[in-house]
Amino acid sequence: MAGTLAEKVWDAHLVRRGSDGAPDLLYIDLHLLHEVTSPQAFEGLRLAGRGLRRPDLTIATEDHNTPTLDIDLPIADLTSRTQIDTLRNNAREFGVRIHSLGDADQGIVHQVGPQLGLTQPGLTVVCGDSHTSTHGAFGALAFGIGTSEVEHVMATQTLPLAPFKTMAINVDGALPPGATSKDIILAIIAKIGTGGGQGYVLEYRGEAIRKLSMEARMTICNMSIEAGARAGLIAPDETTFEYLKGRPHAPEGADWDAALEYWKTLRTDDDAVFDTEVHLSASDLEPFVTWGTNPGQGLPLSANVPVPAEIADEGERVTAEHAIEYMGLTAGQPLREIAIDTVFIGSCTNGRIEDLRSVAKVLQGRRKAETLRVLVVPASARVRLQAEAEGLDQIFVDFGAEWRNAGCSMCLGMNPDQLAPGERSASTSNRNFEGRQGKGGRTHLVSPLVAAATAIRGTLSSLEDLDLGDDVDITTFDGTPLAPLDPRVPLQV
Amino acid sequence: MEKFTTHTGVGVPLRRTNVDTDQIIPAVYLKRVTRTGFEDALFAAWRGDESFVLNQPAYSSGSVLVAGPDFGTGSSREHAVWALKDYGFKVVLASRFADIFRGNSGKQGLLAGIVAQEDVELLWKILETNPGTELTVNLVERTVAADDVVVRFEVDDYTRWRLMEGLDDIGLTLQHEEEITTFEATRASWRPKTLPAKHLPPVEIEAARPA
Numbered sequence: 001m002a003g004t005l006a007e008k009v010w011d012a013h014l015v016r017r018g019s020d021g022a023p024d025l026l027y028i029d030l031h032l033l034h035e036v037t038s039p040q041a042f043e044g045l046r047l048a049g050r051g052l053r054r055p056d057l058t059i060a061t062e063d064h065n066t067p068t069l070d071i072d073l074p075i076a077d078l079t080s081r082t083q084i085d086t087l088r089n090n091a092r093e094f095g096v097r098i099h100s101l102g103d104a105d106q107g108i109v110h111q112v113g114p115q116l117g118l119t120q121p122g123l124t125v126v127c128g129d130s131h132t133s134t135h136g137a138f139g140a141l142a143f144g145i146g147t148s149e150v151e152h153v154m155a156t157q158t159l160p161l162a163p164f165k166t167m168a169i170n171v172d173g174a175l176p177p178g179a180t181s182k183d184i185i186l187a188i189i190a191k192i193g194t195g196g197g198q199g200y201v202l203e204y205r206g207e208a209i210r211k212l213s214m215e216a217r218m219t220i221c222n223m224s225i226e227a228g229a230r231a232g233l234i235a236p237d238e239t240t241f242e243y244l245k246g247r248p249h250a251p252e253g254a255d256w257d258a259a260l261e262y263w264k265t266l267r268t269d270d271d272a273v274f275d276t277e278v279h280l281s282a283s284d285l286e287p288f289v290t291w292g293t294n295p296g297q298g299l300p301l302s303a304n305v306p307v308p309a310e311i312a313d314e315g316e317r318v319t320a321e322h323a324i325e326y327m328g329l330t331a332g333q334p335l336r337e338i339a340i341d342t343v344f345i346g347s348c349t350n351g352r353i354e355d356l357r358s359v360a361k362v363l364q365g366r367r368k369a370e371t372l373r374v375l376v377v378p379a380s381a382r383v384r385l386q387a388e389a390e391g392l393d394q395i396f397v398d399f400g401a402e403w404r405n406a407g408c409s410m411c412l413g414m415n416p417d418q419l420a421p422g423e424r425s426a427s428t429s430n431r432n433f434e435g436r437q438g439k440g441g442r443t444h445l446v447s448p449l450v451a452a453a454t455a456i457r458g459t460l461s462s463l464e465d466l467d468l469g470d471d472v473d474i475t476t477f478d479g480t481p482l483a484p485l486d487p488r489v490p491l492q493v
Numbered sequence: 494m495e496k497f498t499t500h501t502g503v504g505v506p507l508r509r510t511n512v513d514t515d516q517i518i519p520a521v522y523l524k525r526v527t528r529t530g531f532e533d534a535l536f537a538a539w540r541g542d543e544s545f546v547l548n549q550p551a552y553s554s555g556s557v558l559v560a561g562p563d564f565g566t567g568s569s570r571e572h573a574v575w576a577l578k579d580y581g582f583k584v585v586l587a588s589r590f591a592d593i594f595r596g597n598s599g600k601q602g603l604l605a606g607i608v609a610q611e612d613v614e615l616l617w618k619i620l621e622t623n624p625g626t627e628l629t630v631n632l633v634e635r636t637v638a639a640d641d642v643v644v645r646f647e648v649d650d651y652t653r654w655r656l657m658e659g660l661d662d663i664g665l666t667l668q669h670e671e672e673i674t675t676f677e678a679t680r681a682s683w684r685p686k687t688l689p690a691k692h693l694p695p696v697e698i699e700a701a702r703p704a
Contacts, residue, residue, distance in 0.1 A: 015669070015672050015673055015676045016669055016672050018651075020650075021649065021650035021651040021654070022651050023651060025666060025669060025672075025673075027673070027676050027677070027680075029684060029685070030685065030687075036523050036524075036570075037569070037570065037571070039526035040526070040527070040528045040571075043526070043527075043528065044528075048663070050663070055687075055688060056686045056687055056688040057686065057687060058687060059687040064520075064523075065524060068701060069700070069701050069702060069703050070700055070701075070702060070703070071698070071700045071701070072700040073700075077524075079524035079525070080524055082524070082526060083524050083525075083526060086526045097687050097688055097690050102698055103695075103698075104692075104693065104695060104696045104698060105692055106698075116691075116692065117685070118685050118687060120684075120685055123684070123685075128569060128571075129568075129569060130567065130568050130569040130593060144569035144593055145569060145593070145596075146569055146570070146571035146574070146593060146596060146597035146600065147571040147572075147597075148571060148597065148600035148601065148662065149596070149597075149600070151663065152662055152663050152666065155663050155666075155667070156663060156666045156667060156670075156673060157673065157677075158666060158673055160662060160665075160666060162649065162651070194511055194563060194566055195511075195562065195563040195566070195589055195591075198563075198589065198590075198591065198592055199592060225567075226567075228563070228566060228591060228592070230592050230593065248691040248692050248693065249685045249686075249687075249691055250685075251683040251685075255682070255683035256683075258681065258683055259681075259683045262681070294511050294513065294566070315510045315561060315562065316510070318508075318509075318510075319509070319510050319511060322509075381698050382693075384698070385696055385698070402701075402704055403701060404701045405698070405700065405701045412515075412520045412568075413520060413521070414520045414521065414523065414524070431513075431515070431567060431568075433513050433515040433516065433567060434515070434516060434538060435515065435516075435519055435538050436515050436520070439519070439521075439538065
């Protein structure tokens with residue numbers, strides 16, 4: 001029977017099919033852990049006298065509340081330190097591999113899996129973090145789970161799951177210069193809404209998606225959850241295989257050949273039917289920014305803040321009124337006039353080497369606007385090392401930005417990197433919820449290129465607003481790979 | 494887990510859509526390593542506002558939350574469910590829930606019932622007209638009653654059965670352990686393993702310092 005990619009991966013992991021309304025039981029290939037959602041799960045195992053079934057399919061890293069400064073000193077925040085110590089102790093007790101602060105493979109869990117080559121096509125990947133959907137970029141079925149489910153996977157290496165519906169997101173055409181994969185996903189979320197993907201697994205397809213690098217694909221899959229979908233995936237292709245080959249945990253020799261043969265079957269059959277299809281034209285896209293307090297409240301940068309009185313639906317109108325008030329904006333105000341206090345470049349959405357390279361290319365030889373601060377936080381220590389080997393760190397420092405150690409940082413402000421009440425950010429992260437980046441903080445979600453242009457001008461801006469001169473070729477800023485992070489090349493440190 | 498058949502308690506109208514889990518419990522409260530004691534963190538950003546519904550005496554002892562659509566979106570944090578439970582909520586009703594939140598609720602014995610939006614509006618009207626009105630949630634019949642007004646809610650059969658029996662998920666799965674072992678034996682040998690660890694040679698990381 002014809003099937004979609006997601007259905008194929010699901011069926012290949014079926015331990016037992018549920019009957020009488022009971023969910024299916026699915027095998028989990030890779031379980032990623034971090035310090036925030038795992039302590040209560042380990043505690044649960046201990047209380048029930050259960051063990052960790054597959055330490056060899058489990059890996060932990062420290063990311064959510066690690067500091068990005070002074071990482072060689074004891075963590076100042078006592079509760080953060082307790083949480084990290086708890087993870088380290090649990091890892092030791094249960095025999096889990098852990099990448100701690102100071103280790104080259106420490107970093108945001110959704111960067112660590114791919115960079116080690118552990119994230120592969122056709123796997124089921126889970127983590128107690130909703131942005132686990134990132135790994136779907138490899139054609140894996142990857143989704144975030146709650147702490148009870150974390151405990152369930154620890155004890156059984158399986159999860160009971162109710163079936164999902166399938167949605168095709170077809171992105172045709174080619175991205176215009178200055179637009180990126182971040183703008184694609186912000187436009188998708190604005191189109192289908194923060195609840196539009198509920199109950200669905202999204203499959204991103206079409207010419208624009210095929211042209212994207214692995215890292216740009218990760219940005220798209222990462223934000224599937226912001227459209228309400230638990231997972232989003234992209235069929236693996238040569239771009240995927242090229243990214244994986246030679247990574248520490250990628251198969252080798254005959255195993256590579258066997259894996260490749262299987263991976264090539266991982267695509268939606270031509271005659272398969274999706275429950276829903278959505279179409280978007282990439283060639284019409286321009287840089288997108290959010291104006292409100294959920295990721296669906298986004299508009300092209302050339303637009304104005306919405307006028308609530310013009311919104312017909314009462315619930316949406318009240319939500320918009322509330323968002324405009326919280327954000328300290330005026331209805332009808334041009335988005336380009338919004339002045340920014342902090343530019344944050346980082347997170348599991350846009351903290352990868354390609355993001356840093358494209359930002360550095362814009363910032364090179366310039367100075368930041370006097371009125372704002374700029375934080376650049378690489379997604380992992382390995383990304384940081386790579387950037388330093390390429391001299392990007394110097395470009396950021398010369399620009400006036402702060403170059404930090406790896407972690408989730410200001411994306412959710414669990415560490416000291418927070419917005420003050422009323423402070424406004426242009427952030428390459430994934431959520432603009434009230435208080436997300438610090439109590440009272442105001443977040444505008446943007447692409448790395450918009451973040452860079454904004455850092456130069458002080459107000460929300462795109463490359464169009466800059467006089468880039470002849471030495472910068474903006475036609476390469478379309479999310480296509482400049483040069484992928486290559487794990488085989490020794491770092492020049 | 495406690496068995497759940499019916500519950501009667503004060504209904505709380507939360508007239509907001511898209512209440513994400515960052516609103517239910519902000520990230521700064523996630524640093525605890527225990528499973529309980531999150532009641533103060535519930536809706537922390539709104540609790541300082543006197544007019545917020547839970548700050549009104551008639552609603553403060555509420556145990557049935559009636560919220561706008563797309564409740565529980567965003568972060569997967571189960572702490573959102575713990576915070577609601579620790580505060581005293583047994584039931585959340587809305588016309589749409591985020592998938593992860595709904596799943597987390599079922600596992601923790603918090604009933605997430607799907608009510609048609611027009612019925613949510615009706616319940617809001619009743620609860621706002623007579624603050625302190627008790628709602629009776631009957632899981633057997635899948636109904637919510639406010640005095641003589643009765644509306645229906647949806648919950649999937651499996652979650653309903655588990656809630657009514659008070660069953661633990663892991664225990665249920667481990668009844669099929671043999672099938673898990675059989676499945677494991679069929680997995681392709683090239684599937685990745687985290688152990689033994691393979692990585693590039695260790696490299697010194699320099700600590701960034703405050704500017």
